[in-house]
Amino acid sequence: MTDTFDSLRPMLETYLREQGIDPRKRFRCLNPEHFDHDPSMGYDSKRHKVHCFACGADYDLYDLLQMNEHLSSPLEALAEASRRYGHGNIHTDNPASSEKRPTSKPQATAEAQRYIVSCAAHRGETDYFVRRGLSEKTAARFQLGYDSALDCVVLPCDGGHIVRRAVAEKRYLNEKGLPSPLFQADKLTGSQPVFIVEGVFDALSAEELGFCACAMNGSGNRTKIAAILQTLSDSAPILLLPDNDKAGDEWASVLTEQFPWLYRCPPLPEGKDLNELLCADRALAGQYLQSCIDSRAAQLPPPYETRSAAGQMALLEDYIALQAERPPLSTGFSKLDAALDGGLYDGLYVMGAVSSLGKTAFCMQMADNLARQGRDVLIFTLEMTAFELMARSISRETFLADDSRTKFRSRTVRGVLDGRRYPDYSLEEREHLQRAKSAYAAYAGHLWFREGDHETGLDYIRAELRRHIRETGVRPVVLIDYLQIIAPVDVHFTDKQNLDRSVCALKKLSREEGLTIFAISSFNRENYNLEVSMNAFKESGGIDYSADVLIGLQARGAGRPGFSVDEEKRKDPRELELKILKNRSGGLGAAIPYRYYPAFSCFEEQ
Numbered sequence: 001m002t003d004t005f006d007s008l009r010p011m012l013e014t015y016l017r018e019q020g021i022d023p024r025k026r027f028r029c030l031n032p033e034h035f036d037h038d039p040s041m042g043y044d045s046k047r048h049k050v051h052c053f054a055c056g057a058d059y060d061l062y063d064l065l066q067m068n069e070h071l072s073s074p075l076e077a078l079a080e081a082s083r084r085y086g087h088g089n090i091h092t093d094n095p096a097s098s099e100k101r102p103t104s105k106p107q108a109t110a111e112a113q114r115y116i117v118s119c120a121a122h123r124g125e126t127d128y129f130v131r132r133g134l135s136e137k138t139a140a141r142f143q144l145g146y147d148s149a150l151d152c153v154v155l156p157c158d159g160g161h162i163v164r165r166a167v168a169e170k171r172y173l174n175e176k177g178l179p180s181p182l183f184q185a186d187k188l189t190g191s192q193p194v195f196i197v198e199g200v201f202d203a204l205s206a207e208e209l210g211f212c213a214c215a216m217n218g219s220g221n222r223t224k225i226a227a228i229l230q231t232l233s234d235s236a237p238i239l240l241l242p243d244n245d246k247a248g249d250e251w252a253s254v255l256t257e258q259f260p261w262l263y264r265c266p267p268l269p270e271g272k273d274l275n276e277l278l279c280a281d282r283a284l285a286g287q288y289l290q291s292c293i294d295s296r297a298a299q300l301p302p303p304y305e306t307r308s309a310a311g312q313m314a315l316l317e318d319y320i321a322l323q324a325e326r327p328p329l330s331t332g333f334s335k336l337d338a339a340l341d342g343g344l345y346d347g348l349y350v351m352g353a354v355s356s357l358g359k360t361a362f363c364m365q366m367a368d369n370l371a372r373q374g375r376d377v378l379i380f381t382l383e384m385t386a387f388e389l390m391a392r393s394i395s396r397e398t399f400l401a402d403d404s405r406t407k408f409r410s411r412t413v414r415g416v417l418d419g420r421r422y423p424d425y426s427l428e429e430r431e432h433l434q435r436a437k438s439a440y441a442a443y444a445g446h447l448w449f450r451e452g453d454h455e456t457g458l459d460y461i462r463a464e465l466r467r468h469i470r471e472t473g474v475r476p477v478v479l480i481d482y483l484q485i486i487a488p489v490d491v492h493f494t495d496k497q498n499l500d501r502s503v504c505a506l507k508k509l510s511r512e513e514g515l516t517i518f519a520i521s522s523f524n525r526e527n528y529n530l531e532v533s534m535n536a537f538k539e540s541g542g543i544d545y546s547a548d549v550l551i552g553l554q555a556r557g558a559g560r561p562g563f564s565v566d567e568e569k570r571k572d573p574r575e576l577e578l579k580i581l582k583n584r585s586g587g588l589g590a591a592i593p594y595r596y597y598p599a600f601s602c603f604e605e606q
Contacts, residue, residue: 001087001089002087002089002090003078003081003082003086003087003088003089003090004078004090005062005074005078007086008061008078008081008082008085008086009048009060009061009062010048011061011081011084011085012043012048012049012050012060012061012064013043013045013048014085015061015064015065015084015085016043016050018227019223019226019227019230020226020227020230023043023045024043025039026039026040026041026042027039027041027042028040028041028223028254029041029052029054029055029057030050030052030057030059030064030067030223031052031055031057031059031220032067032218032220032221037250037254040052040053040054040055041053041057048060048061050064061077061081062074062077062078062081063077065077065080065081068223068224070159070161070181075090078090112160112161112162113160115154115162116143116145116154116156116160116162117143118145119145119146119147119154120140120143120144120145120154121145122145122146122147122148123139123144123145123146125146125148126146126153126167128146128153128167129144129153131279132201132204132205132275132278132279133205133208133275133278133279133282134201134204134205134208135208138204138207138208141207142155142156142204142207143156144156144204146167147164150164150166150173151166151167151168152164152165152166152167152173153165153167155183155200155201157180157181157182157183157200157215157217158181158182158183158184158185158186159181161181162181163180163181163183163200163217165201180217180218180220180221181217182214182215182216182217182221182224182225183200183203183214183215183217184203184212184213184214184215185214185224185225185228187212187213187214188214188225188228188229188232188236188238189228189231189232190212191237192212192237193211193212193237193238193239193293193296194212194213194214194237194238194239195211195212195213195214195239195240195241195265195274195289195292196213196214196215196216196225196238196239196240196241196255197213197214197215197216197241197242197273197274198215198216198217198218198242198243198248198251198273199215199217199273199275200215200217201273201275202215202241202243202273202274202275203215204275205274205275205277205278205285206241206274206289208278209278209282209285209286209289210286211289211293213241216251222251222254222255225255226255226258226259229255229258229259229262234259234261235261235300236261237296238262238263239262239263239264239265239292239293239296240252240255240256240262240263240264240265241265241268241274241292242264243272243273244267244268244271244272244273245272252264263292263295263296263299265292266292266295268288269284269288270284274289327342327343328340328341328342328343328344328345329343329344329345329370329373329375329477329516330343330344330369330370330373331343331344331366331369331370332365332366332368332369332370332372333366333369333592333603333605334605335592335605336578336592336605339580339586339587339589339592340549340580340583340586341583341585341586341587344477344516344518345516345548345585346510346511346514346515346516347507347510347511347516347517347548347549347584348503348506348507348510348517348519348546348547348548348549349516349517349518349519349547349548349549349551350483350503350518350519350520350521350537350543350547350549350550350551351363351518351519351520351521351551351552351553352520352521352522352523352532352536352537352543352550352551352552352553353522353523353532353552353553353554354522354523354527354528354554354565355522355523356569357553357554357555357565357569357574357576358553358574358576358596358598358601358603359482359520359553360383360384360389360481360482360520361392361596361598361601361602361603362553362578362594362596362603363479363481363518363520364379364389364392364393364479364601365393365396365601365602365603366518367379367447367477367479368393368396368440368443368447370446370477371443371444371445371446371447372443374446375446375476375477376446376447376448376468376472376474376475376476376477377446377447377448377476377477377478377479378448378450378464378465378468378476378477378478378479379447379448379449379450379479379481380450380452380456380461380464380478380479380480380481381449381450381451381452381481382451382452382453382454382456382480382481382482382485382486383481383482383485384481385451386449386451387417388413388417389449390440390444390449391413391416391417392413392601393440393444393601394411394416394433394436394437394440395410395411395412395413395415395416395436395599395600395601396600396601396602397436397437397439397440398410398411398416398432398433398436398600399597399600399602400602401432401435401436401439402432409428409429409432409433410599410600411429411433411436412599412600413601416433448468448476450464452485453485454485454487455487456485456486456487457486457487457488457489458486458487458489458502458505458506461478461480461486461506461509462505462509465478465509465513466513469513475513475514475515476515477515477516477517477518478510478515478516478517478518479518479519479520480506480517480518480519480520481520482519482520482521482522483499483502483503483519483520483521483522483543484499484521484522486502489501489502489505496542499542499543500542500546503519503542503543503546503547504542504546506519506546507546507547507548521537521543523536523537524536528565529558529559529563529564529565530558530559531554531558531559532552532553532554532558532579532581533552533581534550534581534582536552537550537581544581544582547582548582548583548584548585549580549582549583549584550580550581550582550583551578551579551580551581552578552579552581553576553577553578553579554576554577554579555568555569555574555575555576555577556568556575556576556577556593558577569598572597572598572599573595573596573597573598574595574596574598575593575594575595575596576593576594576595576596576603577591577592577593577594578591578592578594579591579592592605593605593606594606
């Protein structure tokens with residue numbers, strides 16, 4: 001049997017899968033001239049073609065074989081397809097054979113090899129390689145040459161192909177429309193660390209300094225690199241070294257997104273690319289490359305046997321010693337501290353209550369108490385403004401400083417924020433309010449507010465937390481008000497599914513960063529008049545599974561016959577109770593009674 005263009009055209013789907021592409025989904029465009037950050041190409045099974053809905057590129061199997069294998073004609077592409085997927089015999093009497101397709105670069109023929117040798121013999125006619133920081137030893141090793149007729153240097157690449165670079169101008173002379181050949185792609189499958197760089201001169205610069213490197217020769221070749229990486233294990237010693245520009249950042253980001261195990265080198269300390277760094281400071285370039293290899297090695301996972309409990313004993317001792325230097329954080333409420341075995345530890349704490357009972361006020365009073373101790377608190381307020389929460393704290397300060405508790409001098413949140421009322425205050429009232437503001441300002445330097453809304457997601461919370469640590473060098477206590485307002489992880493999930501994932505992500509974040517995260521949760525209306533329990537959290541998702549400590553706040557008498565939470569909310573002060581429903585590392589204890597003054601956002605332990 002013979003193979004024709006039409007008979008093998010359907011094998012495009014097989015070819016795509018071999019390249020690590022799932023034809024059932026959108027994938028990044030294969031057009032080398034289109035840097036497709038968001039997948040915009042799809043496979044058309046009826047036409048047996050791939051089509052990009054962004055740039056309009058439209059390829060069949062033979063187009064891709066010509067581009068990726070550097071074949072010079074449709075007939076060569078058909079022959080290659082027949083060898084891979086057919087019977088090895090082709091029939092060329094087909095109109096498709098006359099299709100106009102791009103020509104390719106020189107092939108690995110005897111003529112091409114003679115050209116490379118001839119150009120290498122004329123290498124001494126130019127000082128271009130010396131100006132690029134390359135020694136004669138390196139130039140001879142890679143058969144670098146010079147074509148005097150075109151006044152260009154000739155750089156041999158994989159498969160006998162070449163790249164030409166003009167000496168007088170900063171441009172390449174190769175044909176447009178097809179990606180350039182790779183340089184030293186075989187190095188990627190070895191056991192030695194290999195840098196993936198953009199240009200041949202960058203790779204040659206690494207080789208000049210004694211390191212291994214592979215060059216893409218343009219970001220359009222990243223699909224070829226990806227196809228090779230697809231065959232490697234996640235322990236392969238591959239390091240990405242992009243140029244210091246937007247294009248370099250984009251291709252490196254795409255590859256690290258597709259292959260998270262790749263090590264991305266930090267930005268070059270000088271110059272746009274590695275060759276510029278070599279020319280500017282040879283010693284610095286060598287030190288930089290070695291530091292990248294050392295940093296990658298430091299990030300490698302330890303040998304598997306060290307993951308046993310016995311292998312972890314030394315780390316356990318280190319952790320115990322670290323905890324001795326980090327005592328639990330006091331909440332400012334002595335009975336609560338005692339119930340929590342000393343205070344707050346690293347982990348995820350969740351407090352729940354019915355709406356408007358006082359859970360935000362309690363957590364903010366706890367945050368203020370932490371700030372008084374010199375502890376940073378990073379507060380994500382997704383419902384109230386920062387000014388409202390600040391005014392609540394100042395209002396509480398006026399109340400606590402008013403010994404008579406006549407509320408004569410104490411001010412509500414509105415009394416703090418409404419400047420129109422200030423002229424009506426007596427001198428004593430104004431001085432009292434000013435003292436409260438000064439008392440608040442004394443510890444407010446440890447309170448950091450981040451306002452948000454229903455669009456505020458986990459990525460923002462994670463980024464702001466790490467920014468705080470980076471900018472201040474301090475790991476704060478994180479307070480989130482409140483869980484149900486965090487933007488959904490996936491709009492197709494149910495509310496419970498999204499909440500489950502948010503809680504799991506916060507738990508993971510607390511573990512990764514070694515800090516306390518305190519989150520507020522609301523209860524469903526079905527639980528408003530019931531005694532607080534784990535069931536109230538279960539209705540809102542899997543909070544009860546992921547949280548280290550669950551705390552419920554309720555009005556005293558909740559769940560008893562005739563109880564009405566609305567009636568309890570009308571009381572001033574309110575008689576509330578705090579119950580620890582889950583404590584992963586401690587006991588539960590009895591309910592802790594509190595008296596709450598809602599007008600001044602103030603809790604007192606009884």
